[in-house]
Amino acid sequence: MNEDPVPSKPAWEVDFPIERLEAEHVNRREFAKFLVLVSGGMCVGTAWVAVKDKLFPERHPPARQRICKIEDLSIGKMLAFVLTGSGTPCILIRLAENEWRVFEQKCTHLSCAVFFEPKLGKIVCPCHHGFFDARTGAVLQGPPPRPLRRFETAIIDGEVYAIASPSVSEKA
């Protein structure tokens, strides 16, 4: 630290000076350090995103995934599960006898976990009071910018399946 103007001072006094002039002063070296660190950080971040994309391509979930048996979930109840492969957290909602819905559990606002509120008949995000339509996943109220991602469902031999692709709301 040979550029230190007063080398006899301990480090904490250099970092938190009492003198106003020293506290407000930004010297050329500090400014250059800041520029290099910020732009270097951005470069490393961009490179990491590129490398991650190449080395770890996104794994796709199987075409369909068994969730549960019909009798496991009564009407108005919700079941959380994870799509194998992509690891996407999802919720299965039974709205009526033969009405099933699967949505991604991440709120489109800031990725909080949403849940189905049977009293309201809506999907609720507790973080900022976002509300989604339980039938379509459309935003009803609050900050979420997009509808919830929805997956098709199928009933085969008394068991509920989620059909991973293509998602209905993305097509719409």
Place this chain on the structure above:
Amino acid sequence: MTPFQFDTEQEFFIDPQRCIGCHACEMACAECETNGQLPMISVDYVKRALSPQTSVQICMHCEDPACAKVCPADAITKDEFGVVHSANTARCVACSNCVLACPFGVPKKIELSDLMMKCNMCYDRTSVGLRPMCATVCPSGALWYGRREKLEEARPHSSPVHTFVFGQQEIRTKVHIMMPKGSTRLVVD
């Protein structure tokens, strides 16, 4: 025309012997809205039981201010003219470290606002060439602000002193205290 800056030629001198305990300085200080209409100066009795003598205490504006050094929030700063400013209200956490650290007992924690407040030598006035409020109202010259030559001429039997010894610690301040002629420091034990 360059904007007026703090006049470093003018200095503050306190003569506790001249204090008559009229509290005019407290009243004048409290008239100012920048300190929430609270006096930042204190008039104290030296020994109430034995004598009516009073003394007055303003911030001495230390060269190496203990209050600023102990502040964990970096709220107290000293500017280029040597004025130690009152706590930055956005930073002060009312920890009272400065209250305990000051050897002169100047900073006060104001419970009402939960902030430390202290004398800043009327920076709003002195930075535009006016004298601090207390010095303008003091009827006996116990608080005096101006050029040193003028004071030495008016008070030939006193010497301004700005070095204080507290035990093993020596403190130099911006504000001077008037001592008998020839004194160089004030030893407080």
